[in-house]
Amino acid sequence: MTERDEYRVALVLPMTRQILGVNDSGTFRLPRISIPKWTRPAEELTGAIDEQWHIRSAVIDFLTDKSRQLTCAVVEARTKKWKRAEVDLIPVEAQVISGHDLSDCERAALNGILTGDCGARGPFSRLGWVDDAQEWIKSAVDHHDVDFTDHTRQLNACGTFALVRFGTKHGPAYWLKAVGEPNTHEFTVTTNLARNCPEYLATLVCARSDWNAWVMEEVGQSLRRPVPLSQAEQVVTKFAEMQTKLAGRAQDLLSFGCIDHRIEVLRVHLHELIAYLEEAMERQVSTKVSPISKCRLRELEDILRDACACMLELGIPDSLIHNDLNPGNILFDGSRYVFADWCEAYVGNPFLVFQQLCALVSRDQDESLPWVRQLRVLYKHKWSALLAEPQMEQAFTLTPLLAVLSCLYGRGTWLTSSLRDDSELQGYKRSLARYMDRAAQNPRLIEALWH
Numbered sequence: 001m002t003e004r005d006e007y008r009v010a011l012v013l014p015m016t017r018q019i020l021g022v023n024d025s026g027t028f029r030l031p032r033i034s035i036p037k038w039t040r041p042a043e044e045l046t047g048a049i050d051e052q053w054h055i056r057s058a059v060i061d062f063l064t065d066k067s068r069q070l071t072c073a074v075v076e077a078r079t080k081k082w083k084r085a086e087v088d089l090i091p092v093e094a095q096v097i098s099g100h101d102l103s104d105c106e107r108a109a110l111n112g113i114l115t116g117d118c119g120a121r122g123p124f125s126r127l128g129w130v131d132d133a134q135e136w137i138k139s140a141v142d143h144h145d146v147d148f149t150d151h152t153r154q155l156n157a158c159g160t161f162a163l164v165r166f167g168t169k170h171g172p173a174y175w176l177k178a179v180g181e182p183n184t185h186e187f188t189v190t191t192n193l194a195r196n197c198p199e200y201l202a203t204l205v206c207a208r209s210d211w212n213a214w215v216m217e218e219v220g221q222s223l224r225r226p227v228p229l230s231q232a233e234q235v236v237t238k239f240a241e242m243q244t245k246l247a248g249r250a251q252d253l254l255s256f257g258c259i260d261h262r263i264e265v266l267r268v269h270l271h272e273l274i275a276y277l278e279e280a281m282e283r284q285v286s287t288k289v290s291p292i293s294k295c296r297l298r299e300l301e302d303i304l305r306d307a308c309a310c311m312l313e314l315g316i317p318d319s320l321i322h323n324d325l326n327p328g329n330i331l332f333d334g335s336r337y338v339f340a341d342w343c344e345a346y347v348g349n350p351f352l353v354f355q356q357l358c359a360l361v362s363r364d365q366d367e368s369l370p371w372v373r374q375l376r377v378l379y380k381h382k383w384s385a386l387l388a389e390p391q392m393e394q395a396f397t398l399t400p401l402l403a404v405l406s407c408l409y410g411r412g413t414w415l416t417s418s419l420r421d422d423s424e425l426q427g428y429k430r431s432l433a434r435y436m437d438r439a440a441q442n443p444r445l446i447e448a449l450w451h
Helices: 041-053 104-115 129-140 185-196 229-246 250-256 263-268 270-282 294-313 350-359 370-383 389-409 423-440 443-450
Strands: 004-013 018-024 027-029 032-036 057-063 071-077 090-092 148-157 162-168 174-178 204-208 213-217 259-261 319-322 330-332 337-339 345-348
Touching: 004 041, 004 057, 004 104, 032 041, 041 057, 041 071, 041 148, 057 104, 057 148, 071 104, 129 162, 129 174, 129 204, 129 213, 185 204, 185 213, 185 250, 185 345, 229 319, 229 337, 229 350, 229 370, 250 319, 250 345, 259 263, 263 270, 263 294, 263 345, 263 389, 270 294, 270 389, 270 423, 294 389, 294 423, 294 443, 319 350, 350 370, 350 389, 370 389, 389 423, 389 443
Parallel strands: 004 071, 259 345
Antiparallel strands: 004 018, 004 032, 018 027, 018 090, 057 071, 148 162, 162 174, 174 213, 204 213, 319 345, 330 337
16 A cells, blocks of 8 residues: 555635634544655645645645644645535634644744744745735736636745746746755756856746745656657757856856865865765665775775876866756757756766766666767767867766765765764765775776876
């Protein structure tokens, strides 16, 4: 059976600020909704509310309290006229909801939402923000009238994050995305890239810093794995094109909010990363594979340091890296490809992204495979005006090892946070260390470093 999560639902009528409750022998309780685990709660909850009570809705926020087993979802009813006779719920004032269903702190947060006082919860923890967003979009689109449909698809929701698709009767749909900590940089990265490289991103309609939100026109559909080679060839060409346009503009990209992954930065953190991997290997409990020894990890540190030095000697200009370049973040409308979700936008050696480009087609990235060679030819062709053939060939030799190092470092903030002791994260980092170990044994790499 599918694993499920159950939520308490505070379904709010925005006009009266009443809650739709369940009469349980004279006590009013919040209704429950069960959704599949590992799905998007906002999308699943609004879909279930529509199916069960024929009420279109928007999730406003999630209230959590350690004393309560179930999370409480605060949801705004957006259907103007709903048939009370067909819904087994009763409008009641929030204060009459049983104390078994709302803790004191949850009730205080809910009252804040009902009175329009979101405090520090964020700009989306309030009723009516969806209407405000639609009016904002209408005012920003000046070349045609925007007429929204009732079909609003809400994927992410909380006080500071939002991801919503607004359908329209004519013209393109619009996607609104907003981000809070620790992803606020995605706002400046995306809006600046959209203005500087508009041909590689969806059309930016409007943005507002008080929400950390931006709106883009919908562009086609995301790709699906495995990506056909013919499509992968076009994606490789397009992304390399974008990188060459931004080559040498590291300071601009850093000012946009991109994370610093230049080889010098990765090299500075090498000793710290290897020390962490030593700890993680000591804490391994699985016996399926042996942990990498301290001696081998220190050998890897020396190999990585040499690889960083070799890559720097090549003099390849730093550029943009998308460190989450999966098929879901590549959109195609039948004529053009654009790239989305720039939360993991980095500045660094551009060739490090090539491993991800190959992974679009298959996990098997053996450089002797014809399709890998073909993607390399296309990638090199776009860089040929800036780099010589020997530079690029050497970069391709170093890339498999250094790409894993880049992935291991990530944003880097985890190294000094409580997250570093998380068992799942340690398991993931151990697997990356094994990828590095295998990459470090490649004869071509050893030969390149030896010379």
